[in-house]
Amino acid sequence: MPNTKSAIRTQRKQARRRVTNLRVQRGYKDAARELKKDPSPENLRTAYKTLDKAAKKRVVAPNKANRLKSRLSKLVGSASQNQTAVKTKPATHKKAKSV
Numbered sequence: 001m002p003n004t005k006s007a008i009r010t011q012r013k014q015a016r017r018r019v020t021n022l023r024v025q026r027g028y029k030d031a032a033r034e035l036k037k038d039p040s041p042e043n044l045r046t047a048y049k050t051l052d053k054a055a056k057k058r059v060v061a062p063n064k065a066n067r068l069k070s071r072l073s074k075l076v077g078s079a080s081q082n083q084t085a086v087k088t089k090p091a092t093h094k095k096a097k098s099v
Contacts, residue, residue: 021057024050024054028047028053028060031049031050032047034047035072035075035076036075041076044073047072051065052065
């Protein structure tokens with residue numbers, strides 16, 4: 001239990017901040033989870049936005065936010081490469097028989 005009035009006020013302030021910080025943290029984790037399920041540029045934009053907001057509010061360290069954004073963008077890049085590889089078929093060339 002806090003002993004002084006200022007300690008009581010600090011405890012109340014910390015409780016309010018905790019609720020806000022947990023909400024922001026849940027937001028960027030949900031955005032990252034959605035991006036991992038469906039790696040699309042729209043989901044990447046949403047994840048970037050939530051991570052930048054979390055870093056601005058100091059809920060997550062700026063370098064951690066940058067690291068997560070980098071990893072998520074790699075995920076989207078590899079997913080788009082896999083989709084194009086599946087869509088395009090390799091060209092098969094038949095050699096003409098020499099007579």
